[in-house]
Amino acid sequence: MREAGAPGGGLLGRVLLARVVEPGDETAGRWVRELGVAEVVRRLRCGGEPLPGVSGTRWAGLVARAGRAEPERDLAVARAAGARFVCPGDAEWPGQLDDLGDARPVGLWVRGLPNLRMWALRSVAVVGARACTEYGTHMAATLASDLAERGWVVVSGGAYGVDGAAHRGALAARGATVAVLASGVDRPYPRGHAALIGRIAQQGLVLAELPPGDHPTQSRFILRNRVIAALTRGTVVVEAARRSGSLATARAAQRLGRFTMGVPGPVTSALSAGVHELLRGEAALVTDAAEVVELVGDMGDLAPARRGPVLPRDLLQPAARTVLAALPGDRVAGVEEIALDARTTRDEAIARLYELRALGYVERHGEGWKLTRQALNSVRSGHHPR
Amino acid sequence: MREAGAPGGGLLGRVLLARVVEPGDETAGRWVRELGVAEVVRRLRCGGEPLPGVSGTRWAGLVARAGRAEPERDLAVARAAGARFVCPGDAEWPGQLDDLGDARPVGLWVRGLPNLRMWALRSVAVVGARACTEYGTHMAATLASDLAERGWVVVSGGAYGVDGAAHRGALAARGATVAVLASGVDRPYPRGHAALIGRIAQQGLVLAELPPGDHPTQSRFILRNRVIAALTRGTVVVEAARRSGSLATARAAQRLGRFTMGVPGPVTSALSAGVHELLRGEAALVTDAAEVVELVGDMGDLAPARRGPVLPRDLLQPAARTVLAALPGDRVAGVEEIALDARTTRDEAIARLYELRALGYVERHGEGWKLTRQALNSVRSGHHPR
Numbered sequence: 052m053r054e055a056g057a058p059g060g061g062l063l064g065r066v067l068l069a070r071v072v073e074p075g076d077e078t079a080g081r082w083v084r085e086l087g088v089a090e091v092v093r094r095l096r097c098g099g100e101p102l103p104g105v106s107g108t109r110w111a112g113l114v115a116r117a118g119r120a121e122p123e124r125d126l127a128v129a130r131a132a133g134a135r136f137v138c139p140g141d142a143e144w145p146g147q148l149d150d151l152g153d154a155r156p157v158g159l160w161v162r163g164l165p166n167l168r169m170w171a172l173r174s175v176a177v178v179g180a181r182a183c184t185e186y187g188t189h190m191a192a193t194l195a196s197d198l199a200e201r202g203w204v205v206v207s208g209g210a211y212g213v214d215g216a217a218h219r220g221a222l223a224a225r226g227a228t229v230a231v232l233a234s235g236v237d238r239p240y241p242r243g244h245a246a247l248i249g250r251i252a253q254q255g256l257v258l259a260e261l262p263p264g265d266h267p268t269q270s271r272f273i274l275r276n277r278v279i280a281a282l283t284r285g286t287v288v289v290e291a292a293r294r295s296g297s298l299a300t301a302r303a304a305q306r307l308g309r310f311t312m313g314v315p316g317p318v319t320s321a322l323s324a325g326v327h328e329l330l331r332g333e334a335a336l337v338t339d340a341a342e343v344v345e346l347v348g349d350m351g352d353l354a355p356a357r358r359g360p361v362l363p364r365d366l367l368q369p370a371a372r373t374v375l376a377a378l379p380g381d382r383v384a385g386v387e388e389i390a391l392d393a394r395t396t397r398d399e400a401i402a403r404l405y406e407l408r409a410l411g412y413v414e415r416h417g418e419g420w421k422l423t424r425q426a427l428n429s430v431r432s433g434h435h436p437r
Numbered sequence: 438m439r440e441a442g443a444p445g446g447g448l449l450g451r452v453l454l455a456r457v458v459e460p461g462d463e464t465a466g467r468w469v470r471e472l473g474v475a476e477v478v479r480r481l482r483c484g485g486e487p488l489p490g491v492s493g494t495r496w497a498g499l500v501a502r503a504g505r506a507e508p509e510r511d512l513a514v515a516r517a518a519g520a521r522f523v524c525p526g527d528a529e530w531p532g533q534l535d536d537l538g539d540a541r542p543v544g545l546w547v548r549g550l551p552n553l554r555m556w557a558l559r560s561v562a563v564v565g566a567r568a569c570t571e572y573g574t575h576m577a578a579t580l581a582s583d584l585a586e587r588g589w590v591v592v593s594g595g596a597y598g599v600d601g602a603a604h605r606g607a608l609a610a611r612g613a614t615v616a617v618l619a620s621g622v623d624r625p626y627p628r629g630h631a632a633l634i635g636r637i638a639q640q641g642l643v644l645a646e647l648p649p650g651d652h653p654t655q656s657r658f659i660l661r662n663r664v665i666a667a668l669t670r671g672t673v674v675v676e677a678a679r680r681s682g683s684l685a686t687a688r689a690a691q692r693l694g695r696f697t698m699g700v701p702g703p704v705t706s707a708l709s710a711g712v713h714e715l716l717r718g719e720a721a722l723v724t725d726a727a728e729v730v731e732l733v734g735d736m737g738d739l740a741p742a743r744r745g746p747v748l749p750r751d752l753l754q755p756a757a758r759t760v761l762a763a764l765p766g767d768r769v770a771g772v773e774e775i776a777l778d779a780r781t782t783r784d785e786a787i788a789r790l791y792e793l794r795a796l797g798y799v800e801r802h803g804e805g806w807k808l809t810r811q812a813l814n815s816v817r818s819g820h821h822p823r
Contacts, residue, residue, distance in 0.1 A: 315701030318724040338704040
């Protein structure tokens with residue numbers, strides 16, 4: 052981690068860059084890759100010769116923005132909104148975002164208890180039209196709650212329509228859900244979803260690439276979609292008209308080698324036309340959560356459950372160890388019971404349970420949770436007495 | 438044509454076999470292939486040593502049926518119902534049925550004016566559930582009429598639901614349609630479709646593998662499906678529950694190397710579940726006739742239109758030549774106008790127009806017909822003055 056601790060680099064440097072550079076700016080990504088954050092920040096701050104790949108005018112604009120940036124203030128505003136800044140090199144950084152290459156986010160603003168890296172390990176995006184039909188709402192909610200019940204994290208964009216239904220479906224199943232916003236993490240967009248996004252931040256995670264206070268624009272929506280695509284193992288499009296933004300997410304997923312899936316609908320519905328277009332290409336047709344999991348659950352390197360826990364119990368964070376210790380050895384327990392036994396909140400318990408799920412310690416059975424056989428064996432073998 | 442003209446072989450021999458052998462009996466198919474029709478009929482009639490592959494009891498049953506068979510009477514009954522018998526070796530036999538190997542029909546009973554071989558060249562099957570939804574009816578009718586307007590022949594099974602909607606869609610577009618029955622050609626099944634099947638026999642073709650008077654059984658429906666699959670370039674399943682008979686048609690089409698297509702529907706509809714199952718396999722998702730034609734129209738060897746007429750004008754049947762001569766050289770003409778000019782009926786004109794379409798002479802434009810450029814060139818070059 053070249054930039055860690057360096058003046059102008061590290062956390063503050065990246066917070067500054069997140070303020071100066073638009074999401075997905077590959078030129079800036081190249082600078083960071085080639086020179087390191089500290090050097091890029093230094094050059095932006097001293098405002099000398101432009102870095103390669105930008106005009107003098109554009110460089111002057113970036114330098115002006117860097118001059119106005121107040122990274123400490125951004126961090127303070129975010130902290131007040133309950134958000135932290137997670138960036139490459141951090142233990143919580145989801146490594147799969149590196150697949151974006153130079154378009155990788157400089158960092159992510161994160162609200163919520165769970166560990167982003169852990170949650171992203173077993174996550175699926177469920178996206179679709181804002182102006183969806185009742186069918187779209189129904190399918191998104193059903194898929195999301197069934198995915199959550201199978202121990203999968205449902206990622207979406209927090210928008211009206213399919214996105215909202217997916218988040219609500221996961222929340223209703225006491226499941227894990229992540230909203231990736233195209234605005235600042237403290238500026239829930241759309242405003243009508245402020246309460247929903249607040250609820251997601253309590254029970255799950257709310258992410259933003261843009262710095263606190265920023266508003267979404269059309270291009271920011273599109274660029275946000277690449278984060279959803281890269282973060283997850285696959286993207287399911289539930290309803291989408293032709294030329295819909297959700298198709299951009301699906302195509303980004305395809306380019307990144309993720310699974311792209313679509314839920315078919317009536318040919319007579321314009322809101323299924325975009326999905327059918329996808330399905331006539333490389334995307335897989337899925338009709339339920341089992342079919343989604345059948346696809347995305349097959350990636351050996353990211354599916355630790357079958358091989359048993361990937362992290363020794365002693366290396367778990369104390370909060371996760373406490374929740375793990377609260378699971379009975381011989382039966383399924385509900386979230387409330389586990390939370391009570393671990394002397395913590397329901398939301399905290401959910402956060403840790405999905406992390407433990409990603410690590411292969413627990414599995415979800417309908418409404419409740421259970422230790423995996425591997426976790427039980429490791430207890431019985433006496434190496435990790437509870 | 439080994440059996441042509443041979444006593445006990447040829448037409449009468451095959452008519453007898455069609456009475457004795459159940460559709461799709463591969464053992465009998467092998468006998469015919471290895472010994473020829475005449476010899477198989479001779480052995481069945483003299484009732485000696487069983488032919489290979491059947492038990493003595495079964496052989497005795499076949500011999501008894503052969504003894505009761507009255508092929509001349511079958512022909513007379515069929516003739517009274519307006520049907521002819523078309524068998525391998527006949528000019529009208531559709532060669533693609535030979536892909537069925539030993540399960541190839543012994544022959545087909547055919548009602549209707551058009552030439553079966555010509556019509557089958559550019560045909561697509563549209564099949565699906567009997568108890569379909571309104572959505573299924575709508576999609577089947579729309580697909581069929583749009584396929585007919587593109588000059589394609591719509592083949593189906595004459596059943597209630599999707600089949601009936603497909604036939605009606607084609608008929609309504611003054612198009613070409615073929616019903617392949619699982620009963621005798623003189624016993625329209627279901628009874629409630631007697632009028633529809635009668636109309637198909639006037640404007641299109643009604644086929645049956647079973648001899649006159651025979652009734653359908655469950656296994657006969659399934660075996661009929663292989664004829665639909667083999668006759669056409671591809672099969673579109675519009676609506677089908679899991680384990681539906683239409684899926685058998687689709688799978689037969691797949692085995693025969695034909696295109697298999699499915700029309701998606703709501704995941705919430707049990708009548709789309711079978712189609713989605715297909716689409717999750719090898720079948721292509723199609724949402725309209727253009728997409729169907731894009732697939733099935735690509736088979737070079739069966740698509741003569743692009744290379745111009747495949748049959749010299751002088752070799753056309755007189756009826757087809759007359760209809761061809763009735764097309765104006767410079768514009769689209771309606772069926773009525775063409776029929777009037779050719780001094781024939783509308784149904785006869787439709788029969789010949791789709792034959793001429795298969796041969797590359799004419800093309801359909803919406804409601805009317807037009808000479809192809811190739812046909813015009815052959816006129817202009819003076820070789821075939823009208």
